[in-house]
Amino acid sequence: MVQDTTIPDRVVADLRDGGSTLAIRWVFPSSDGSLTRLQPGTTALGRDPGCSGYLPSASVSRRHAEIRWVPGAAPTLFDSNSTNGLFLNGRSVKRAELEPRDVLRLGDWIGILTSLPPNAPEQWTFQEITKGYWGGPVLQASLAPARLVAASDLPIIVQGETGSGKEGAARSIHGWSGRPGPFLAINCAALPEALAEGELFGYRKGAFTGAERANPGFLRAAQGGTLFFDEIADLPLPIQAKLLRAVEQREIVPLGESSPVPIDVRLLAATQSPLRQAVVEKRFRGDLLARLDGLTVTIPSLRERVEEIPFLFGKIVEQHRGSAALPRLDPLLIERLCSHDWPFNVRELTLLVRKLLALHPNAVVLDHRVFSEGLGAETGLSAPTPPIGRPALEESGRHVADPNTAAFLTALRANNGNVKRTAESLGISRGRTYRLMEKIDSLDLGAIRRRDGDSPTGSS
Numbered sequence: 001m002v003q004d005t006t007i008p009d010r011v012v013a014d015l016r017d018g019g020s021t022l023a024i025r026w027v028f029p030s031s032d033g034s035l036t037r038l039q040p041g042t043t044a045l046g047r048d049p050g051c052s053g054y055l056p057s058a059s060v061s062r063r064h065a066e067i068r069w070v071p072g073a074a075p076t077l078f079d080s081n082s083t084n085g086l087f088l089n090g091r092s093v094k095r096a097e098l099e100p101r102d103v104l105r106l107g108d109w110i111g112i113l114t115s116l117p118p119n120a121p122e123q124w125t126f127q128e129i130t131k132g133y134w135g136g137p138v139l140q141a142s143l144a145p146a147r148l149v150a151a152s153d154l155p156i157i158v159q160g161e162t163g164s165g166k167e168g169a170a171r172s173i174h175g176w177s178g179r180p181g182p183f184l185a186i187n188c189a190a191l192p193e194a195l196a197e198g199e200l201f202g203y204r205k206g207a208f209t210g211a212e213r214a215n216p217g218f219l220r221a222a223q224g225g226t227l228f229f230d231e232i233a234d235l236p237l238p239i240q241a242k243l244l245r246a247v248e249q250r251e252i253v254p255l256g257e258s259s260p261v262p263i264d265v266r267l268l269a270a271t272q273s274p275l276r277q278a279v280v281e282k283r284f285r286g287d288l289l290a291r292l293d294g295l296t297v298t299i300p301s302l303r304e305r306v307e308e309i310p311f312l313f314g315k316i317v318e319q320h321r322g323s324a325a326l327p328r329l330d331p332l333l334i335e336r337l338c339s340h341d342w343p344f345n346v347r348e349l350t351l352l353v354r355k356l357l358a359l360h361p362n363a364v365v366l367d368h369r370v371f372s373e374g375l376g377a378e379t380g381l382s383a384p385t386p387p388i389g390r391p392a393l394e395e396s397g398r399h400v401a402d403p404n405t406a407a408f409l410t411a412l413r414a415n416n417g418n419v420k421r422t423a424e425s426l427g428i429s430r431g432r433t434y435r436l437m438e439k440i441d442s443l444d445l446g447a448i449r450r451r452d453g454d455s456p457t458g459s460s
Contacts, residue, residue, distance in 0.1 A: 022075060024053060024067075024104065024111040025124075025307040028334040032123040033136070033307065036111070038075055043067045045106060046080070059084055059107030067098070074098060075113070082106070090339045091434055097420070099430075101306045103338040108331040112307040112338060126311040130175050133168035134315045138305035143169060146297045150176035155247070155267045155292045157275065160299030163347030166270040167230065169299055174226040179266060181225025186218050189234040196239045201246070203255035219252055222265045232269040232292075233278045237285065244288045267292065302342040302349065310334050312346070316353040317366075324361075332368030340371075341431060403428075408436055409443075417448040 024036040024045075036043065036053035045053035046064040055064070061082040069075035074097040079086040087105040088096050104111045116137075126136040129143065146156055150173050158166045158173075167185060174183040191199060202217025218227055229235065235243070246252045247267065251260040269292055271278075278284035302309060310329075318326060342348055356363075356370050363370075403411065403426055415421040423433040437443055 021117075022069065022100070022113065022115055025114045026055075026109060026111045027307055027310045027338070028110040028329070028331060029057075029108060033126070033311070035116075035122050038067055038069050040069060040071055043069070044080075053111075055106060055109045057107050057109060060109060061107075064106045065104075077104070087335070089431060089434060090335055101303070103306065103335060105331065105335050110310070110331060110334045110338065114307055126308065126315075130168065130172040132319070133165065133172060134312055135165075136305065136308040136311060138300055138308060139165075142298060142300055143172060145295060146173050147176050149295055151178060153266055154294035155269070157293055157296045158268060158270045158299060159274065159296055160270075160272070161301045161345055162272055163345035164299045164301055165346050166299055167228065169297065170226070170228045170268045170270065173268060174228075174266070177226065177266060179225050181223055181265075182221070183226045183228065184218055184222045185228040185230055187230050189231045191235070191239075193236040193239065196236055197242060198255050200239065200243065201252045201254050204257055217252070217254060219246060219263050219265055220254075220261065224264055226266040226268060229267070229269040231271065233271050233273075233275060233284050237283075240285045240288050244285065244291065247288070247291045302345040306338050309337050309342075309349070313337055313349060313353065316350050317357070320354055320357055325364075327360075327363045328365045330365060330367035333366055333371055336368055336371040339431065341429070403436075405440060409440070412437075412445075413448055417445050 022038040024038070026034050026036070036045065039052065043053060044051040044063055044066045045055060046062050047054070047056055047058075047060040048062040051063060061080070061084070063080045064082040065080050065086050066078050067075050068078065077086070077088060077093065077096050077098055079094045084107050085092050087093065088098075089103050090105075098113050100113055100115050102113045104113070124137050125140075126134065127140075129135050129140070135143075146158075146169070149156070156173060158169050160166045160169075170185070171183055186199075198215060198217065200218050202215050202220050205214045246263070249260070250264070251262045253260050269275075275284055275289050275293070279286045279289055313334075314326075314329070321327075337349075352371075356366060360366070360370060408426070411425050412422050415425060419430060419433055419437075423430045426433070428436075437445065
């Protein structure tokens with residue numbers, strides 16, 4: 001059987017034109033995120049100093065594994081008869097094709113397959129971008145354009161999934177801007193239409209029933225600083241029309257006043273989905289978008305920056321542990337953190353840390369057993385698979401119901417046990433495919449492959 005050895009078109013194109021290369025980013029126990037770059041041919045991984053991927057640990061065999069790679073095709077991982085086994089995305093493998101963001105475990109070493117510029121440094125910096133807002137190279141690169149224009153008054157749209165850190169990005173932009181005024185955030189989804197005009201533009205005392213004192217409104221309160229419209233697509237349409245004039249004229253007319261008041265405010269807006277789509281759906285004014293979209297910055301989801309997860313987890317633990325000694329982290333816990341889908345991103349990770357520290361306040365070690373406990377799951381590498389009929393959130397953002405066991409096995413057999421193609425045929429992720437396989441006790445993947453004339457080598 002001819003196996004599918006392709007990797008995503010974007011990655012292939014980058015590799016062919018020299019724009020990027022593939023590497024293993026070691027995220028544990030290394031604290032510097034060191035790299036093993038894949039070379040055409042064979043890259044050896046082990047504790048022998050002669051290995052390209054030198055992993056000094058008694059839990060790693062001298063030549064633990066190797067990766068064979070021809071640029072333009074998927075790298076293939078092989079177990080070199082290691083003592084402690086080779087694991088890919090939490091599953092024991094002897095041979096498997098790799099894709100960017102795959103999680104490898106060799107002994108107590110955890111690595112992430114990543115694509116990166118050919119001149120990327122061997123070590124990286126995971127730093128505090130603004131107070132309490134941490135990020136590594138992936139997040140920093142996403143914010144780089146915003147940093148370049150931060151000192152201007154150009155409006156910026158910050159786009160990203162829920163919990164990905166849009167407000168942290170907005171606070172960073174404000175900090176880089178050097179503006180002396182305050183940073184204020186307004187949740188547009190929680191702003192009642194009846195009150196929105198007064199809350200935004202202000203009002204004088206007695207302007208309407210109940211206005212017992214004057215209110216400057218958000219736009220004047222942020223004078224000289226930055227006003228951040230969180231989930232701006234939820235702003236009522238009549239208020240969008242009034243905001244349009246404020247943005248264009250740089251002045252407002254508070255309720256009860258007749259004279260315009262000049263404002264000097266930097267506007268930032270956040271959205272989970274492209275505002276152009278909201279314009280098409282007539283939920284957002286196109287003329288307002290045209291005035292707000294000076295620059296759009298997309299915040300990567302947590303699963304798009306897998307290599308940053310262990311460092312971010314450690315920083316959140318440090319932040320919430322206070323003066324108490326920090327617990328040691330178990331390699332299997334790191335593996336599970338990196339293999340989870342994180343549909344709610346950094347917010348979900350933060351809540352997990354808080355829950356674990358509350359349940360285990362005196363823990364010396366946080367091991368893999370607390371992961372499922374923290375997520376409310378009984379088993380598996382991720383949150384529990386929803387019951388049949390309940391939609392599951394896939395990486396594409398689509399909601400796809402899990403297939404029943406019979407349909408899943410039919411698809412697996414139709415694809416000769418190829419996990420990658422089975423996932424594609426069902427419209428689900430490979431991670432979810434593996435989790436469905438784990439639920440079927442009688443499943444013999446090797447038998448399915450051998451029955452169809454395929455060698456039991458693993459596929460993805």
